[in-house]
């Protein structure tokens with residue numbers, strides 16, 4: 433599955449957020465949150481379109497799609513040099529698809545700040561520089577490996593070396609790899625390195641209850657700071673999210689939210705933002721047995737999309753029947769869509785679109 437790693441300094445609210453995610457009552461009953469390991473959890477991706485399909489099809493089961501969250505605690509200053517369990521945590525980050533960086537943007541005299549005062553920019557830089565240090569190490573190792581080959585005139589190695597030097601320079605000046613100015617072709621040289629600071633990132637500004645709607649001065653600073661990375665900032669109050677997550681009853685939850693002037697929980701916004709960050713889209717299958725959401729990357733063609741269901745579907749792919757949700761809503765049943773010419777027959781080259789309702793035909 434797709435994994436998001438939650439990072440940040442100690443005491444910024446990571447565990448509170450993770451626990452809120454773990455106790456969030458899943459919107460679809462048959463896919464509750466489950467904790468795989470103490471620090472790994474799976475949450476369902478909220479999607480109103482599933483509800484629409486459920487009402488139209490009336491299936492036995494509804495299965496939403498999921499994302500995994502990993503709580504990567506223990507990142508402290510010096511982690512890259514092996515302080516604490518530093519290296520182990522850094523290895524955890526290498527395995528995730530995207531990073532959720534929690535930054536403390538709330539004042540509370542009762543909660544000790546590891547660096548003495550609340551300063552989101554400083555906090556972010558501490559974490560960033562640990563990760564950058566690790567990336568620099570990987571890059572320098574590779575440079576050492578190919579330098580000689582490049583000097584001997586090998587064209588490919590020369591080109592790679594040039595790309596690596598761009599990253600090295602950027603990292604040394606305090607930039608994350610994702611923010612280094614490069615050409616597309618420079619990516620080739622670092623593909624095998626799984627750099628930590630090249631992974632897509634979003635920031636969570638953990639604010640006090642009073643700042644959930646408008647943010648605060650800390651949030652403004654953070655937004656300015658991350659503009660260069662083009663990163664999104666999700667504002668939420670982790671402590672409040674923990675309370676919101678406790679509600680079983682949807683109506684009570686909505687009432688609680690509206691007391692705070694919210695339409696949606698911060699967790700939902702976070703999950704959706706993470707989904708977007710990973711460049712993921714959803715297609716659906718809709719039958720009387722089950723209505724189900726499937727996750728694919730934007731741009732995938734029909735056979736690859738089918739492969740998410742089963743590898744046989746991809747291998748034996750013949751064609752796909754595609755209905756647009758809008759048409760399904762209008763005509764109410766698959767049969768009616770067929771009668772009205774609203775089922776498109778697509779081949780191997782079809783690029784699946786967000787919200788498509790798919791039916792695959794394949795050879796076994």
Ligand code: GDP
Nearest residue numbers: 442443444445446447448540543639669670671
């Ligand atoms: P972690 O070390 O990053 O995992 O941080 P924790 O989640 O353990 O939180 C550290 C402390 O900050 C705990 O005492 C939390 O109760 C408190 N805390 C977390 N989120 C908030 C918040 O949004 N507002 C306030 N006031 N306190 C919070």
